[in-house]
Amino acid sequence: MIKLSDFDYNLPKELIAKYPHEPRDECRLMVLNRKKKTIEHKIFKDIIDYLEEGDLLVLNDTKVIPARLKGKKKTGANIEIFLLRPFSENQWEVLIKNIKRLKEGQEVIIANDFKIKLIEKYEEGKAKVELIGENINQLIKKYGHIPLPPYIEREDEEKDKDYYQTVFAKKEGAVASPTAGLHFTERLLKQLEEKGVKKAFCTLHVGLGTFRPIKTEDITKHKMHEEFYQIPDETLQLINETKKKGKKVVAVGTTVVRTLETYAQTNKKEGFSDIFIYPPYKFKIVDTLITNFHLPKSTLLLLVSAFANRDFILKAYEIAIKERYRFFSYGDAMLII
Secondary structure (H helix, E strand, O other): OOOOHHHHHOOOHHHHHOOOOOOHOEEEEEEEEOOEEEEEEEEEHHHHHOOOOOOOOEEEEEEEEEOOOOOEEEEEEEEEEEEEEOOOOEEEEEEEOHHHHHHOOOEEEOOOOOEEEEEEOOOEEEEEEEEEEHHHHHHHHOEOOOOOOOOHHHOOOHHHHHHHOOOOOOEEEEEEOOOOHHHHHHHHHHHHHHHHOOEEEEEEOOHHHHHHOOOEEEEEOOOOEEEEEEOOOOHHHHHHHHOOOOOOOEEEEEEEEEEEEHHHOOOEEEEEEEOOOOOOOOOOOOOOOEEEOOOOOOHHHHHHHHHHOOHHHHHHHHHHHHHHOOOOOOOOOEEEO
16 A cells, blocks of 8 residues: 555745745746656756757646635625636636535625625635626636645745746646746747757646645545546647657646646647556656655656656655755755756
């Protein structure tokens, strides 16, 4: 049995990054070489030295929506609603804090021109709601807050609208950022292009489930969340060409790994992925991984352990703590070659 407790480590709270490094591409980068079992300390833009002409960078172009909405009942009681995914433009699946305070049919007032009506309660605080107002997408942008992860422990600020979005974000639908992509700047992407590194995109709308802890000691009993993904034909073509030439497919983030490995298993270019990658796992497409430092006992830590060997990853994390790397969404990066 693969035990959850084997993927634990102690992180001093002050190493959880509350803000990103500026400029983005000058955060720290830990480079892990799986063959040589070496660990190097660099800065993110040094990544160009590890990628060769003909290698393919695959990026997730999902865009984070301002999914947190703060409103009040007619009685004045505060209610927070978190948008999860749309059924249609004005009907959504949501997560409601203090859902017990609401009855089906009741309305939450977000603003004079924007109300949310509870249609049906599901389990674990989830519900189906109707968004009432003119031009729902504009109202979400106007009143919504950027959904910072709970461990950042601060309210979102205006600048998080830029900070928590990759420079190549295009397709709206995520409620959490594909954070490995946050380190790239337009300048660095251009330099990589000039070196002959190709780039391609896929989409995985990161859901709230990405923060869901594993609660079973036997990790195989964990039920993975579903997220919508899509891979364009052009990306698949570039992957095939890269593989044929013996060059590397470089996944920018665990969301790209999950998207590509889902395709390798199902042969479907779009759908819902609930792939759960943990050791031992044979990767079919991804050769190199760019990622952040992940939470203890998380599905993401299991994924990187499958990619680079659990002991090697935990040793690297131990060194990262000693060297005062910054952890999680707004933290530093890791390159696994």
